[in-house]
Amino acid sequence: MHEMSLAEDILQIVEDAAQAEGCARVKTVWLEIGQLASVEVEALRFCFDAVTRDSVASDARLEIIETPGQGWCMKCSRSVPIAALYEPCPACGSHQIQVTGGEEMRVRELEVE
Amino acid sequence: MCTTCGCGGGETLIGGRPLRRDRAQGAPLNYRQPGEGHTHEHHQHSHASGISESRMVSIERDILAKNNGYARENRKYFSAHGIFALNLVSSPGSGKTTLLVKTIEALNGSLPLAVIEGDQQTDNDAARIRATGAQAMQINTGKGCHLDAHMVGNAAQRLDLRDDSLLLIENVGNLVCPAGFDLGEAHKVAILSVTEGEDKPLKYPDMFRAADLMLLNKCDLLPYLDFDADLAVENARRVNPDIRVIRVSATKGDGMDEWLEWVAAGCRAAKGKAVEAV
Numbered sequence: 001m002h003e004m005s006l007a008e009d010i011l012q013i014v015e016d017a018a019q020a021e022g023c024a025r026v027k028t029v030w031l032e033i034g035q036l037a038s039v040e041v042e043a044l045r046f047c048f049d050a051v052t053r054d055s056v057a058s059d060a061r062l063e064i065i066e067t068p069g070q071g072w073c074m075k076c077s078r079s080v081p082i083a084a085l086y087e088p089c090p091a092c093g094s095h096q097i098q099v100t101g102g103e104e105m106r107v108r109e110l111e112v113e
Numbered sequence: 114m115c116t117t118c119g120c121g122g123g124e125t126l127i128g129g130r131p132l133r134r135d136r137a138q139g140a141p142l143n144y145r146q147p148g149e150g151h152t153h154e155h156h157q158h159s160h161a162s163g164i165s166e167s168r169m170v171s172i173e174r175d176i177l178a179k180n181n182g183y184a185r186e187n188r189k190y191f192s193a194h195g196i197f198a199l200n201l202v203s204s205p206g207s208g209k210t211t212l213l214v215k216t217i218e219a220l221n222g223s224l225p226l227a228v229i230e231g232d233q234q235t236d237n238d239a240a241r242i243r244a245t246g247a248q249a250m251q252i253n254t255g256k257g258c259h260l261d262a263h264m265v266g267n268a269a270q271r272l273d274l275r276d277d278s279l280l281l282i283e284n285v286g287n288l289v290c291p292a293g294f295d296l297g298e299a300h301k302v303a304i305l306s307v308t309e310g311e312d313k314p315l316k317y318p319d320m321f322r323a324a325d326l327m328l329l330n331k332c333d334l335l336p337y338l339d340f341d342a343d344l345a346v347e348n349a350r351r352v353n354p355d356i357r358v359i360r361v362s363a364t365k366g367d368g369m370d371e372w373l374e375w376v377a378a379g380c381r382a383a384k385g386k387a388v389e390a391v
Contacts (some may be wrong), residue, residue: 002259006176013174015183031155038293038319074354085318086352095351104276105176113167 005038006065006105007047011055012103013107018056026057028111034102035069069102124255127268129236180294181261187269187297195277195387197380200260200296202320203304204313205286208330210238212304212363215279217245219373224380226279229268231260231285238283248272259290262297277384279376292319299379300325303349303356307331307338311345318352326357328372332361 010031021030029048032041041064048062069082072095073089080089082102088095125132134341175181191198201209213228220226229251230238239251249266265282274280282298284291292301303324305313308331314321321327327349329342346358359375361368 002293008177012177012179012365013172017170017172023170041264058126081297087316088351096354107172107174110170110172111167112170 003043004051004078006039007044008049010048010107011051011057012058012061014052014110015055017110018112023112024056026060026112028063028112029057029107030063030065030109032065032067032068032104032106032108034082034104036099036102037105039105041066058103063084065108067104069098069099071097071101073097121196124253125257125264126251126253126255128250128271129253132267133266166237173332176326177293177324181263184295184297187262187266189297190266190269191297191299192383192386193275193390195384196274196280197278197376197383198280198282198296198298199376199379200282200284200298200301201304202284202288202301202308202324203286203306204288204290207304207306207309208363209283209286209304210241212328212330212361213283214241214245215363215366216241216281216370216376217247219246219369219377221278222246224377225275225276227272227278227280229265229272229280229282231259231283233257233285235298248312252284258285258287259285260296261294264312265296277387281378288313288317288320292317292323299383302326302328304328304330305345305349307334307340307342307345312348314345314349314352320351321356322353324353324356326359326375329360330363331359332360332367333365350365 003037014026033041045062052058052060062064069084071080071082073092073094074081075092075094076089078095079093079100082097084099085099086095089097201213203209217226226247228239228242228247230242230249230251231254232238232251233254233256235253236251239249242249250272252264252268254260254264260282269280282296301324303321303326305327307329329345332342335342342360349356349358359368359371361372363369
């Protein structure tokens with residue numbers, strides 16, 4: 001979706017945290033990106049490298065934790081794994097599914113020095 | 114900026130004037146402008162050579178927090194003033210602007226309203242709206258592919274928004290990027306025209322899932338097309354079981370009463386909530 005603007009927002013979050021912590025360099029950034037968050041992870045890596053150049057996070061390692069997509073099937077009344085938004089329930093084939101997980105887009109942790 | 118369509122920020126114009134980036138929100142942010150040097154205020158301590166002490170910092174912050182913060186401010190303002198805001202999204206050419214013009218004509222001054230128009234370039238759409246007598250503010254996103262909550266907040270401040278009014282926000286014609294950006298609206302309304310494909314909701318599921326209402330437009334053309342309207346609705350419900358659908362023809366007027374009633378009901382509810390909050 002918006003990998004470049006997401007990367008810019010990530011850098012801003014990282015820079016704010018680095019300033020608050022008074023640290024000189026960010027070595028690793030951990031992100032949590034849901035499988036259903038419409039983010040192209042490889043494009044995000046590319047953009048992250050581009051926007052962090054000459055910043056406190058230049059050469060920082062980007063670790064992406066991909067969280068699985070999950071939904072609540074109304075017909076089965078149970079939680080089921082879903083790989084894409086329009087996928088039917090793997091058990092009953094129904095499309096009546098409420099997404100319950102896998103839409104996360106968060107900066108979780110930093111390794112700083 | 115968005116890699117999908119190669120767009121970028123920094124050239125946004127609202128009513129032909131540049132977007133100000135001076136409205137601070139929450140904690141101070143170091144917003145770096147292109148070509149501007151990077152400050153090193155955080156390099157306050159000395160760096161002992163050869164010694165590096167790594168430590169972990171937990172952040173837990175949403176990446177879209179900045180946009181969502183502005184969206185929250187917009188929503189709070191709209192709700193306090195009884196303003197019913199709709200974010201209209203679709204592909205280019207689905208008939209959004211015609212639908213707005215016909216909606217404004219049909220309302221015939223019964224409801225105070227304003228329009229925010231989003232396009233990459235030109236003031237054409239805002240001019241079409243102004244020709245109906247309604248006030249309109251054009252946002253030109255430059256290279257940008259979507260409106261964000263900051264632009265909309267800025268445009269809303271430059272409009273003379275009346276209490277208990279209707280605010281129609283016509284997003285940039287794009288079924289991908291606007292899905293992820295909350296503007297503070299009450300509902301996203303997706304417009305799909307019958308000259309497109311029935312499988313668009315499956316091809317662009319994020320948008321149809323984010324919308325509460327789908328207007329199936331240009332329905333007067335159905336006799337001349339192979340378009341299967343029932344299949345299009347079924348596809349929309351596959352990605353969003355709760356989506357409401359109204360079949361309309363903005364030019365011929367079919368279905369417009371149902372759409373206008375939906376809008377009027379939303380306005381009444383927004384007004385009621387604002388009264389309750391006082």
